[in-house]
Amino acid sequence: MSLKDLISPFYVWQRAFEKPYTQKHPIQERPGAPRYRGFHVNVLEECVGCGTCETICQNHAIDMVQVEGLEPKPGDSGLRPKFDYGRCCWCALCVDICTTRSLRMSNHYAWITEDPTDFNFIAGADNMSWNGEEYGYRRDDDYHLLRGERVKMEMLAPEEGLKSFEEVMKGYTEEQAKDEADRCVECGLCVATCPAHMSIPDYIKTVREGDYEKGLRILYETNPFSSTCGRICTHRCEEVCPVGHQGEPLAIRWLKRAIVDRVPRERYREILGDEVVENGKQVAIVGAGPGGLSAAYYLRRQGYGVTVFEAQARAGGMLRYGVPSYRLPDNQLDKDIEYIRSLGVEVRFNTCIGREVQFAELIDDYDAVFMAIGLNVPSSLRVKGEDHPRVLSGLQVLDDVASDKNPGVGKNVAVIGGGNVAMDAARVSRRMGANVTVLYRRRIADMPADPEEIHESQAEGCTFVTQAIPVEIKDADNPDQVTIVWGEAEMVADEKGGRPRPVLQEDRMHEETYDCIISAIGQGGSLDFIPGDYRDQIEFKWGKFVPGDYQQTALQKLFVGGDIANNTADAISAIEDGHHAARGIHKFLTGELVA
Amino acid sequence: MIYAKRRKRMSTQEHNAPIDLESGKYVKIWQGPQHPGITGNMALELVLNGDEVVDCKTHVGYLHRGFEKLMERRTFIQNFPIVCRIAVPEPTFNEYLYAAAVEELAGIESPQRAQWLRTLNLELMRLASYLMWLGGIGASFGQATIYQWTVTHRDYVLDLFEEMTGARVYHMYIVPGGVRAGLPEGFEDRARAVLDGVERLLNEIEKVLFKNVVFKARAKGLGIISKEMVDPYGIVGPNARAAGFTRDLRRDEPYLVYDQLDFDVVTGTESDAYARAKVRHQEMREGIRMMRQILEQMPTDGPFQAKMPNVLHWEVPAGETYVKAECTRGEYGYYLVTDGSQYLRRVHVRGPSYTHAIAVMEKLAVGTNIADIAGLMVSLHTYPPEIER
Incomplete structure (x- = not known):
C-alpha cells in the first residue's frame, strides 16, 4: 500500500461536472434507432x-x-x-x-x-398511439427467409421449338421439383382461388417429401385431368401466391405436373384404389371434354353407368382440338382420358346430339344428363368482308393441326386477337413456316392470354401490333391473298371506371396484304339442338346456360357445366363444374337434392 | 445438524471439528435468491462462525425456464429468439453458438461478411458485459461510483447494438445462415467514438479502482484459485487466465475471423479477486483493439446471409455436434443433436457458470469474511440463468 493508493481514488471528483447520460422521460423523448424493433x-x-x-x-x-x-x-x-x-x-x-x-x-x-x-x-386496424408515426424495423433488402426466384424449368430453345410440335417445357427433375416445392408457405390462398379448390399446399408437400403416389391421390380428389392441368392450366393459383410478392410465385402448375410425370399410368388404378360397384343408374354426358369427363370420372367412381356422347372422333374437347401439342402432347392428354375410360366409361364418338341422338331421348332414357358441350362457334369480327375465303378461324386452324390436316395458312399470316387461341394459332403458323403478325385492339398488358404464351410467342418470332382495330377485309390483287385495312387506336380512359377503351383513329389507317387472316377473337356456343318445349324450361343468358345449385337446371334431370355454362371458360373451371355436377347428380338421384 | 460429511468432502484445513449448528457457535444465513450481492437468482446457504464463513452450500433452480426442452418443440428458425435468453447479459454468444451449431449440422456456411459482423457483435457484447461486471465488482466492494460510470458507458454500447441489431438487450441478430442486416450508415465512426470513450474510462478506473487502497486491501488475497484447482474444477476463461493459464479459444481454436485479428491473451499470476479483475480490465482493452481492427478491415458489401432452405419446413440432417466459443467467462458450449426432422432432438447448453458458481464458489467461500462473499461471487463472474437453462 502506498500514499498514491490513498490519493488516487479522489480522481472521481473530476467526473462530477460531466453531463449525465440519463434522459428526463417523458419531458425529453429520444427516438429509437431507425432499425429499432418497436411496436x-x-x-x-x-x-x-x-x-x-x-x-x-x-x-x-x-x-x-x-x-x-x-x-x-x-x-x-x-x-x-x-x-x-x-x-x-x-x-x-x-x-x-x-x-x-x-x-x-x-x-x-x-x-x-x-x-x-x-x-x-x-396492427393497422386498431387505433394505436404509434400509428402513422415513423417506421422502425423492416426486413433488410438483402435478408430473406423466403426465396423469390422460381426454379427455372428447362425448355426447348425458341429456334428449336419452331422446327417441330415437340413439347416446349421439359418438366422439372426430381431435385428441381423439390427445390421449387420448398418455397411454399402453405398459406392456402391458392386453394381458395383455384376453381377446383385443389389441395395445393398438400400436394406440394408430397413433392417435397418425394411421395408422388400420395400426391396423385390428392390430385385426383379434385382433378382427374392432372397431367393436362400440370401443363396448360390457367393457374389462377399462381396469381395469388403470396411468395410472388418477393419475386415469382410458386410454379404450382409445374409441381402438379412433377407428380403426374413420375407416376406411370399403369399404376393409377392401384394407387388411387378406384373400385367401381355398379349402382344400376345411368347418366348421359354430352361432350368428352374436361368437364364431361370429370363428371364421368366422379360418377363412375360412385357406381353410375356413364355414357359420353362426343361429336368428334377423339375425346378431349378443346384440350385436344384447341391446344397445340407443343403445349400439351397428345400422350399426356391420353394419360388422363385413358384412366377415366379404364373405369368403364363408355364414349360414343362421332355422335352429335340433334343429329344421331335426339335431346329428348337423352332426357327420357337416362336418369340424369350432364351437358358440357363447350364453345365451338368462332365469334364474328364484325367487319366488312370477313367471309373472305382467306379468312380462317383460329379454332379451325388448331383443329386441322390436331387432326393432322394442313390448314394452308401460307407464308404471311395475320392473327387477330389476344387470347390463348390467338397465341396458339400464331405459334402453330410459325411452326408451319409462316411469318406471323398478331393484331390486337388493346395493349399487350390487356391481352387475356397467359403471360407465358405471349412471351413464348414473341420469343418464337411473332410480331405483335397492338392498338390495331380491323376495319375491312377485301380481295387482294393476288386471288390467293387477302387485304386487311386496320386503323390505329388510342386508349381512352373509361368514364365509368372500367378498363380503358380503344378508340379508332380514322386518320391513321393501314392496308396490308397477307396469305391469310386468322380470326381468333373468342367463340360462342350453339344450343340449337335443344327442342323448343325444353328450351322454355331452361334459363339462358348470352347464349349460355345459367346453372343453379350443383350445376342443375330448372329441367331437373339436366345438369350443365364447362365453357357453355360459366364465364371463366377454362379447363380447370370445366373440371370443377364436372365434379360439382357429379356431386349434384348423386344427391339428385339419391333424393338428397330436390330442385 | 451435523455437517461432518460435507466438511470432509470440502477438506478445508481450518475446520477439523464437525459443524454443530446447535452449539450456539454458528449462525446460518441465506444470501439470495434475492440479494444485491448475488449475480442473478441463486442462493448461498452460509454457515458463519463470527463473521467467517465456515460452510457454503449453493442453491440453484430459481431461474429454471426449461429452455432446452422448449427448443425441442420449436423449429430451427424459431429457436434463435429463445437462445439469447439463456444468459441475459450476454445473449449474443448464445445466438452465435446456436447458429454455428445448426449451420454445421445443416451444411450451411455463413458468408465472410456475416462472420466479420458476428465477430464485431460478439466483441461489442464482451465489452458491454465486462462494463457491467466492472461496475459490479466495484459496487460489491463499496465503490458504487464505478458502477454508475460503467453502466453509463455500457448504455453507449447498447446504443450501438440498437443501431446495429434493432434491440438493446436481446439483440436476436445472429441467425442460422448469417446475420439479419449489415451495418447502418455511419456506424463505424460512432462505434469508434464509443470505444474511445470506454478506453478513457478504463484509464480512469485504473486510477480509481485498481489503485484504490480499499479495493486492494479487500480484493487482494481473496478467493485464491490455486493452479492445481483449475483443471479438476473445470475452471476456464479469465478465472483460469488469472491463475496463469494462457488459454483462450479465440487464439487456441480460432473461430469466425479471430485468426485475422491481432490480440494478446491476458494472464495474471496471483489468481485472487484482484488479479481476476485486472485480467478482465486488460481484456477490455484487447477487445477494443480487436474491434478497431474489425471496423478497419471488415468488408462493407457482399451478402451477409447464406442461401437458406425455406425456414418454414427446414429439416436438418441427423447428426450431433458440439460448438464452443470464448465468452466473457470462458468456454461456452452448445451440444446439438438432430434426427433429420424439423425439430432438435436434444440440445445441451454448457456455460462456465456451472462450475464457477457451484463447486468453485462452495470451495472458495469457506474461510472468507462474510462481507467479502459478494465480492468473491462477482469476481468469479457467473450467471445463474446459464446454469439452469
Whole structure:
C-alpha cells in the first residue's frame, strides 16, 4: 500500500461536472434507432392475410382474425394478424417472413395503457398511439427467409421449338421439383382461388417429401385431368401466391405436373384404389371434354353407368382440338382420358346430339344428363368482308393441326386477337413456316392470354401490333391473298371506371396484304339442338346456360357445366363444374337434392 | 445438524471439528435468491462462525425456464429468439453458438461478411458485459461510483447494438445462415467514438479502482484459485487466465475471423479477486483493439446471409455436434443433436457458470469474511440463468 493508493481514488471528483447520460422521460423523448424493433404496424391494404406471420411466431402471439369493414380483394383471405403483447418477444420473425412486407415495426421504446385488453390488438386496424408515426424495423433488402426466384424449368430453345410440335417445357427433375416445392408457405390462398379448390399446399408437400403416389391421390380428389392441368392450366393459383410478392410465385402448375410425370399410368388404378360397384343408374354426358369427363370420372367412381356422347372422333374437347401439342402432347392428354375410360366409361364418338341422338331421348332414357358441350362457334369480327375465303378461324386452324390436316395458312399470316387461341394459332403458323403478325385492339398488358404464351410467342418470332382495330377485309390483287385495312387506336380512359377503351383513329389507317387472316377473337356456343318445349324450361343468358345449385337446371334431370355454362371458360373451371355436377347428380338421384 | 460429511468432502484445513449448528457457535444465513450481492437468482446457504464463513452450500433452480426442452418443440428458425435468453447479459454468444451449431449440422456456411459482423457483435457484447461486471465488482466492494460510470458507458454500447441489431438487450441478430442486416450508415465512426470513450474510462478506473487502497486491501488475497484447482474444477476463461493459464479459444481454436485479428491473451499470476479483475480490465482493452481492427478491415458489401432452405419446413440432417466459443467467462458450449426432422432432438447448453458458481464458489467461500462473499461471487463472474437453462 502506498500514499498514491490513498490519493488516487479522489480522481472521481473530476467526473462530477460531466453531463449525465440519463434522459428526463417523458419531458425529453429520444427516438429509437431507425432499425429499432418497436411496436407492430401493418399496412392493411398491402397485407393479403396469408398468415405466414402466425405460422412462424414461436410464441403463438399472432392470431389471424377478420377485420370489420375490410373488403378482401381477390387473393386476400380477409384476415389480418392480431397481436398479443402478453406473448410477443419482439423477435420480429413475423416481420422478416411477411410475404408482402406489409408488416413492419415502429421505433417506439415505450407504450403505456391502463386497459390490459389493449395489449391484444390488430396492427393497422386498431387505433394505436404509434400509428402513422415513423417506421422502425423492416426486413433488410438483402435478408430473406423466403426465396423469390422460381426454379427455372428447362425448355426447348425458341429456334428449336419452331422446327417441330415437340413439347416446349421439359418438366422439372426430381431435385428441381423439390427445390421449387420448398418455397411454399402453405398459406392456402391458392386453394381458395383455384376453381377446383385443389389441395395445393398438400400436394406440394408430397413433392417435397418425394411421395408422388400420395400426391396423385390428392390430385385426383379434385382433378382427374392432372397431367393436362400440370401443363396448360390457367393457374389462377399462381396469381395469388403470396411468395410472388418477393419475386415469382410458386410454379404450382409445374409441381402438379412433377407428380403426374413420375407416376406411370399403369399404376393409377392401384394407387388411387378406384373400385367401381355398379349402382344400376345411368347418366348421359354430352361432350368428352374436361368437364364431361370429370363428371364421368366422379360418377363412375360412385357406381353410375356413364355414357359420353362426343361429336368428334377423339375425346378431349378443346384440350385436344384447341391446344397445340407443343403445349400439351397428345400422350399426356391420353394419360388422363385413358384412366377415366379404364373405369368403364363408355364414349360414343362421332355422335352429335340433334343429329344421331335426339335431346329428348337423352332426357327420357337416362336418369340424369350432364351437358358440357363447350364453345365451338368462332365469334364474328364484325367487319366488312370477313367471309373472305382467306379468312380462317383460329379454332379451325388448331383443329386441322390436331387432326393432322394442313390448314394452308401460307407464308404471311395475320392473327387477330389476344387470347390463348390467338397465341396458339400464331405459334402453330410459325411452326408451319409462316411469318406471323398478331393484331390486337388493346395493349399487350390487356391481352387475356397467359403471360407465358405471349412471351413464348414473341420469343418464337411473332410480331405483335397492338392498338390495331380491323376495319375491312377485301380481295387482294393476288386471288390467293387477302387485304386487311386496320386503323390505329388510342386508349381512352373509361368514364365509368372500367378498363380503358380503344378508340379508332380514322386518320391513321393501314392496308396490308397477307396469305391469310386468322380470326381468333373468342367463340360462342350453339344450343340449337335443344327442342323448343325444353328450351322454355331452361334459363339462358348470352347464349349460355345459367346453372343453379350443383350445376342443375330448372329441367331437373339436366345438369350443365364447362365453357357453355360459366364465364371463366377454362379447363380447370370445366373440371370443377364436372365434379360439382357429379356431386349434384348423386344427391339428385339419391333424393338428397330436390330442385 | 451435523455437517461432518460435507466438511470432509470440502477438506478445508481450518475446520477439523464437525459443524454443530446447535452449539450456539454458528449462525446460518441465506444470501439470495434475492440479494444485491448475488449475480442473478441463486442462493448461498452460509454457515458463519463470527463473521467467517465456515460452510457454503449453493442453491440453484430459481431461474429454471426449461429452455432446452422448449427448443425441442420449436423449429430451427424459431429457436434463435429463445437462445439469447439463456444468459441475459450476454445473449449474443448464445445466438452465435446456436447458429454455428445448426449451420454445421445443416451444411450451411455463413458468408465472410456475416462472420466479420458476428465477430464485431460478439466483441461489442464482451465489452458491454465486462462494463457491467466492472461496475459490479466495484459496487460489491463499496465503490458504487464505478458502477454508475460503467453502466453509463455500457448504455453507449447498447446504443450501438440498437443501431446495429434493432434491440438493446436481446439483440436476436445472429441467425442460422448469417446475420439479419449489415451495418447502418455511419456506424463505424460512432462505434469508434464509443470505444474511445470506454478506453478513457478504463484509464480512469485504473486510477480509481485498481489503485484504490480499499479495493486492494479487500480484493487482494481473496478467493485464491490455486493452479492445481483449475483443471479438476473445470475452471476456464479469465478465472483460469488469472491463475496463469494462457488459454483462450479465440487464439487456441480460432473461430469466425479471430485468426485475422491481432490480440494478446491476458494472464495474471496471483489468481485472487484482484488479479481476476485486472485480467478482465486488460481484456477490455484487447477487445477494443480487436474491434478497431474489425471496423478497419471488415468488408462493407457482399451478402451477409447464406442461401437458406425455406425456414418454414427446414429439416436438418441427423447428426450431433458440439460448438464452443470464448465468452466473457470462458468456454461456452452448445451440444446439438438432430434426427433429420424439423425439430432438435436434444440440445445441451454448457456455460462456465456451472462450475464457477457451484463447486468453485462452495470451495472458495469457506474461510472468507462474510462481507467479502459478494465480492468473491462477482469476481468469479457467473450467471445463474446459464446454469439452469
